[in-house]
Amino acid sequence: MAYTEVTSLMQTLQRLMQLHPKSGKKIESLLQKVSLLQGFFVDTGKDHEDIKCLEGIIRDVSCKAEDLVEEIMFEYSSSSSLKKNAIKFLGVNRVLFRKIKSIEAAITSVYNDISAIKGRSTPSSSVNGCSRDVTQTLSSQKDVVVGLDDDFLLIADKLTGYPDKLDVVVIFGMGGIGKTTLAKRIFHDKLIEEHFYVRAWITVSERYKVRNMLLDLLGCTSKVPFIMDEMENEELAERLYKSLKGQRYLIVMDDVWNTKAWDDVRRYFPNDKIGSRVMVTSRIMKVARFINPLNPPHQMRFLTVDESWKLLQKKILGLDDPSFCCDYEMERIGMQISKKCKGLPLAIVMVAGILSKESATASKWSDVAENIHSSFVTEESREFLDILALSYNHLPHHLKACFLYMGAFPEDVEIPVWRLIRLWTAEGFIKLDSPKTLEFVAQEYLQELIDRSLIIVSKRSYDNRVKTCSIHDILRNFCQEEAKQEKLLHVVRRLEPHFPQGVHRRLHFHSDIFAYSSYTYSNPYVRSFLSSKACSVLEDSYFGCMGFKLLRVLDVVNYSFYGFPIHVIKLVHLRYLALSINSELPRSISKLKNLQTLIIYWGTKEMRILPLEIWKMPILRHIHVKGDVLLFGSPIADHSKRNFQVLGNLQTLCTITISTISFSHGLVATLPNLKTLASNLVTGGNHDAFDVDWLGSCLNNLEQMYSLETLKLLFNLPMNNPRPRNSIQRWNAFPPNLKNLTLSCSFLLWEDARVLGNLPNLEVLKLKDFSFQGPEWETDEEGFHRLKYLLVESRDLVVWKQASTDSYPFPVLQHLVLRFCYKLKEIPYEIGDIPSLQVIKLHSCSPYATRLARMIEKEQIDSGNSCLEVFIHPAR
Secondary structure (H helix, E strand, O other): OHHHHHHHHHHHHHHHHHHOHHHHHHHHHHHHHHHHHHHHHHHHOOOEHHHHHHHHHHHHHHHHHHHHHHHHHHHHHHOOOOOOOHHHHHHHHHHHHHHHHHHHHHHHHHHHHHHHHHHHOOEOHHHHHHHHHHHHHHHOOOOOOOOOHHHHHHHHHHHHOOOOOOEEEEEEOOOOOOHHHHHHHHHOOHHHHHHOOEEEEEEEEOOOOHHHHHHHHHHHHOOOOOOOOOOOHHHHHHHHHHHHOOOOEEEEEEEEOOHHHHHHHHHHOOOOOOOOEEEEEEOOHHHHHHHOOOOOOEEOOOOOHHHHHHHHHHHHHOOOOOOOOOOHHHHHHHHHHHHHOOOOHHHHHHHHHHHOOOOOOHHHHHHHHHOHHHHOOOHHHHHHHHHHHHHHHOOOHHHHHHHHHHHHOOOOOOEEHHHHHHHHHHHOOOOOOOOOOHHHHHHHHHHHHHHOOOOEEEEEOOOOOEEEEEOOHHHHHHHHHHHHHOOOOEEEOOOOOOOOOOOOOEEEEOOOHHHHOOOOOOOOOOOEEEEOOOOOEEOOOOOOOOOOOOOOEEEOOOOEEOOOOHHHHHOOOOOEEEEEEOOOOOHHHHHOOOOOEEEEEEOOOOOEEOOHHHHHOOOOOEEEEEOOEEOOOOOHHHHHHHOOOOOOOOOEEEEEEEEOOOOOHHHHHOOOOOOEEEEEEEOOOOOOOOOHHHHHHHHHHHHHOOOOOEEEEEEOOOOOOOOOOOOOOOOOOOOOOOOEEEEEOOOEEHHHHHHHHHOOOOOEEEEEOOOEEOOEEEEOOOOOOOOOEEEEEOOOOOEEEEOOOOOOOOOOOOEEEEEOOOOOOEOOHHHHHOOOOOEEEEEOOOHHHHHHHHHHHHHHHHOOOOOOEEEEEOOO
16 A cells, blocks of 8 residues: 555645645655655556565555654644744644654655665566466356356357458456356357358466467467467467468467457457457456457346355256255345345355365355355465455456455445545545546546446436445455555444454444443554444534544444533544534634535534534535425625635535525625535525515526536525525526526516526426426427436426427437326326437326326337336335
């Protein structure tokens, strides 16, 4: 984790320069040396064994340096009288200069050592052979094929069917999911053998040599013996091309890790337009897309529980053992084991190896089932884990810490992407790549880990964005063990009797932290403290004696505090704070000047107020609150003398209650870069709830939010007015770059919905809970030119019709969702003709609407459109 710690140190030094500008030259000199160290570390690569041995030294020096810097920053920030006391201030300066000098000496020493080692280092032969040995050893074992019949037929059809020109079929999936097993079954199939005149198989592996690939291919394709050892690569390539020319051939390139391996040999595969094929397996999506950019790769799936159980039986008892008869109890435990393997064949094979050495009794199998995750890290499983370790070792330096951090989350948990990205950023894992934001770079990191088959997408949004993600349990265990070895984080599991001993920089609890409340524990170097267990109320003084003065991440939102734990205010290095409290948020929260993410959940129903002092926290990027929380009770202009700042970094503010009296031009002007706003809107002061002019004027202030992309508004206004309470015609100024709009309880008129259609970038529109009222909605081809997702909830809508039958509304709509449309009797038939429409969903709608949706579906099927799916969820 040397790269991560060096990156974090650089970020800390940059903050120190801002806090202590008078020492700028000294700090900048140190920063340049650290930057050189980082650049050298990246350039060195992974093939120098001596450099790998020094990673621990680099990591430890960087950590100690950062500790020294942050300790002095803590003293500087936490003492309110420091700047006023000249003697103390000079003393702090002297200490700072001494520490900078000692850090500089340590960094220089490490830099010199690494430079010397680089000069004499050569790539380690043992490393070069590692991946090839592991994959070939496991590949030589007898393959047992379960659950791949459909995959076999699909790929066999691609290999033997259209087109005649040379084509490439790519099989993609995570390590251990069965790519090679499937490829072998196809390669050795009798029909495939008869179809292709020449077949060749090579295992490329992570660190390949072009010469070895050419020799292996020629060994399979050349029928004329010749001496190859003395030939140059160009001669070998020419021989390969000639041996394939005029032949219908099948080449299998197994375990391809980078695009260069494909580029190195692709030109030697002739295209005679006689149906030749190349089949490639890879665990990296970038490679798969590069090799065949026109066709998506065949993506391997996880096995079902039944398929997993079948594979487990075959691996334990041989391919077909007629003597084996499993009683009910053994089958129940076997199914339980299979379920815990989460459909990954590699995990099933590992567990089968353990069970095969035990007596086939219910008690023995039950022991394995209860401790299955510990089975993933035994010495017997090492050769299998090496397959997964290849993916980790092949990661770029900047992704390793992000991947290992996935071990911090409990099993069977879907991780919200927004939370994961906030945590990565707060931990210092993300290197800012200007002009990109930290969040954008973190999204790129996440996508790269997904494309490398290391992170699993659990849920996606309508536009294919990842909403939640997870990791396979076998990888999760690998992450925990590797992270512990690398001193990145320590997971405190259930039933551990004490706080972990030693110096740990990140503590992640999978047990109830309330059980440790009676222990005295102090570790000043802890950087993050997270708990995923929820069941207790904690005392407000819980963190008072732990000495976490350098803490960056505190996430105990699953626990509840009676009041706000005031000791948290002293944690001036906090970047991420997530708490559940039952009291007001103190105004002193503004002392947390480094805070990036603030998550506060209120458990009580009474109204709470988010203090205006939040506007003194310029680094704040995200505010998430839950409960009845009022932003503040008076206009921001009334507080102009309190030195409030523009929150130029704030991107997220949700879900907050805003009074119309506060929703002013002054408030909007302080949030120039806000991207997401979710708010309950209430009336305030002397404003009449029925004063449509005032309300429209208030909402029109949103026009100044040029960066706003997502807006969710719940109008919490009186419902006793028989006439429409406001008109959208008076609310006619919207954020110009708005992409996602959700309205609830606005009681607008359907005839005014066309104003929303004029929003040029609107892609998602959710009309919930009385957002519009009236029995009839007439749409036309004007507007909504970019709308992809439309949700309509309306209890009084009867007729939804199209003004013109010559065209269809919403020209690029992909998803249509109708909910609680109890009276709906008419839906525009033209909806079904939208070329991009993929899904129609009805939840608790009228029988008329259900029948119309089915008629639209049938008409599309009859016209040859099988892409449209209709889902009906009747009322319960």
